[in-house]
Amino acid sequence: NPLSPPSSCTKGPGPVIPATPLLSFLVRVQETALQTYGKSNFDPKHYVDLPLKSNLSTTVEAFDKLPKTEDGSVSVKDFEAFIGKYFTDAGDDVVYAEPVDFVPEPHGFLPKVESPEVRGWALEVHALWKNLSRKVSSSVLHHPELHTLLPLPRPVIIPGSRFTEVYYWDSYWVIRGLLASKMYETAKAIVTNLIFMLDTYGHVLNGARAYYTNRSQPPLLSAMVYEIYNRTGDVEFVKKSLPPLIKEYRYWNSDIHELIIRDAEQCNHFLNRYYAMWNKPRPESSTIDEELASKFLNDSEKQQFYRELASTAESGWDFSTRWMRNSSDFTTLSTTTILPVDLNIFILRMELDIAFLAKTVGENAITEDFLRASQKRRKAFSSIFWNENMGQWLDYWLNNGADCEEPQTWKAENQNQKVFASNFVPLWIDLFNSDIHLVEKVTKSLQNSGLLCAAGIATSLTNSGQQWDFPNGWAPLQHMIVEGLSKSASMEARTVAKDIAERWIKTNYVAYKKTGAMHEKYDVEKCGEFGGGGEYTPQTGFGWSNGVVLAFLEEFGWPKDKKIDCD
Ligand SMILES: OC[C@H]1O[C@H](O[C@H]2O[C@H](CO)[C@@H](O)[C@H](O)[C@H]2O)[C@H](O)[C@@H](O)[C@@H]1O
Numbered sequence: 001n002p003l004s005p006p007s008s009c010t011k012g013p014g015p016v017i018p019a020t021p022l023l024s025f026l027v028r029v030q031e032t033a034l035q036t037y038g039k040s041n042f043d044p045k046h047y048v049d050l051p052l053k054s055n056l057s058t059t060v061e062a063f064d065k066l067p068k069t070e071d072g073s074v075s076v077k078d079f080e081a082f083i084g085k086y087f088t089d090a091g092d093d094v095v096y097a098e099p100v101d102f103v104p105e106p107h108g109f110l111p112k113v114e115s116p117e118v119r120g121w122a123l124e125v126h127a128l129w130k131n132l133s134r135k136v137s138s139s140v141l142h143h144p145e146l147h148t149l150l151p152l153p154r155p156v157i158i159p160g161s162r163f164t165e166v167y168y169w170d171s172y173w174v175i176r177g178l179l180a181s182k183m184y185e186t187a188k189a190i191v192t193n194l195i196f197m198l199d200t201y202g203h204v205l206n207g208a209r210a211y212y213t214n215r216s217q218p219p220l221l222s223a224m225v226y227e228i229y230n231r232t233g234d235v236e237f238v239k240k241s242l243p244p245l246i247k248e249y250r251y252w253n254s255d256i257h258e259l260i261i262r263d264a265e266q267c268n269h270f271l272n273r274y275y276a277m278w279n280k281p282r283p284e285s286s287t288i289d290e291e292l293a294s295k296f297l298n299d300s301e302k303q304q305f306y307r308e309l310a311s312t313a314e315s316g317w318d319f320s321t322r323w324m325r326n327s328s329d330f331t332t333l334s335t336t337t338i339l340p341v342d343l344n345i346f347i348l349r350m351e352l353d354i355a356f357l358a359k360t361v362g363e364n365a366i367t368e369d370f371l372r373a374s375q376k377r378r379k380a381f382s383s384i385f386w387n388e389n390m391g392q393w394l395d396y397w398l399n400n401g402a403d404c405e406e407p408q409t410w411k412a413e414n415q416n417q418k419v420f421a422s423n424f425v426p427l428w429i430d431l432f433n434s435d436i437h438l439v440e441k442v443t444k445s446l447q448n449s450g451l452l453c454a455a456g457i458a459t460s461l462t463n464s465g466q467q468w469d470f471p472n473g474w475a476p477l478q479h480m481i482v483e484g485l486s487k488s489a490s491m492e493a494r495t496v497a498k499d500i501a502e503r504w505i506k507t508n509y510v511a512y513k514k515t516g517a518m519h520e521k522y523d524v525e526k527c528g529e530f531g532g533g534g535e536y537t538p539q540t541g542f543g544w545s546n547g548v549v550l551a552f553l554e555e556f557g558w559p560k561d562k563k564i565d566c567d
Contacts (some may be wrong), residue, residue, distance in 0.1 A: 245354050
């Protein structure tokens, strides 16, 4: 791929970004906390989010002196006294920031929402941007060594609850909502922060914490810049963003994330996978990962499993049977040997966005290069991911032990024929949704897939207890599929899009009225119920859900007399 950096592909164990001394110490504190309190209501992330009051060495010394029993536990009294003396509360270093562009009812807000009831709720959701707006405290800026929270120059919108830092892919849907709320400055500030991370660490981090430096998340920075430009026409913003976007493109097409597949016509395709630069337990979930890995006796198997866990977190779908070779055995997680449909769609979108944005600022040579790259990837979608019988695009499984140097030959049996919402994400891209015959075929396939439920699109058909599986529905997945279908010239596709959007709006509304909150995920089998499963308790707030509801209400509106309760 001529747009990729030169390959420095090496065989053997992959790269690792070392943890900071503070982070390694907080993982020890987390382990002791688990021994001390036990598993019930234990959230490991809490301990790696604790800000230090003073320097690390004094704190470590005090920790080492705590009287410990043989199993590593400390008395609750001693542990609490230690935490109180040496740490401020988790979240103390993330402070409220008044959004500069928030007004209670923006001029021209959701013009198609005529129902007073729905309008009232939409204004409450809009007001949640104020609750979720944060900046780093001055201690983070002046003493970053005391915090795992990373210093960022501008305010952010956080997802909410335990997620008190900005997240990469969440920000795309947060921004879609902010644009409906006419909060353009807040939207641009988020992008400025993500670009700051890209400049500082070489990639946009999963989130703004020291424990996320070893991986990214689904790459949607170019899509954020595109949407903001589309609303504001701010050419200066595009000029500033273009070089970082090209830098990010190179990151995703560098050796660890890029592989070559040779199709039946002997044509090579450069495609991408998730791959974290980490081979230990995820610090934010260290106690959980260690327990999960306990079945492996051999160190190199353990390290590979830890890399799979972190790479799955990079995918944003943590966790799901989608990444498991055997869907009933979590330890068969194999994310690094999968070419995911959605990741490759995000990179195709990056190519198209960069081509468009470069044209906007007169960089025609860049436009040409990126259009060429997008045409190649478009072909790869037909040869590698498309399955004509199913009318869906399927993830492609690499042979075990894949390395980046040797092209692998495409085999039909390596397409994962299980149904996931991600199989329909290509519809989001105009190259696909503008083809009416294709859209009609894929729409039929979606209708027959089993994913369409009473309250939205299910993530998969497998009820595994993982959060990115049935019966959970996630706002980003609803949005990409609905937006794709609704752009099509096919009447049938547009009707399906509107129907899904209405079901999703209803379930968000009814759950909000019942619980007083917007939720991170919903149960698509039961209208008005939030989702569950996974390694942490269900969270509220919630950035991307708010963004998608506002974007749907802006697009589809709500008539004056239409009911909004669950039928
Ligand atoms: O602490 C466990 C994991 O939590 C995050 O993942 C989930 O929340 C994110 C924020 O809303 C979301 O982006 C992701 O899709 C969710 O699965 C975090 O991103 C993971 O890295 C972390 O291990």
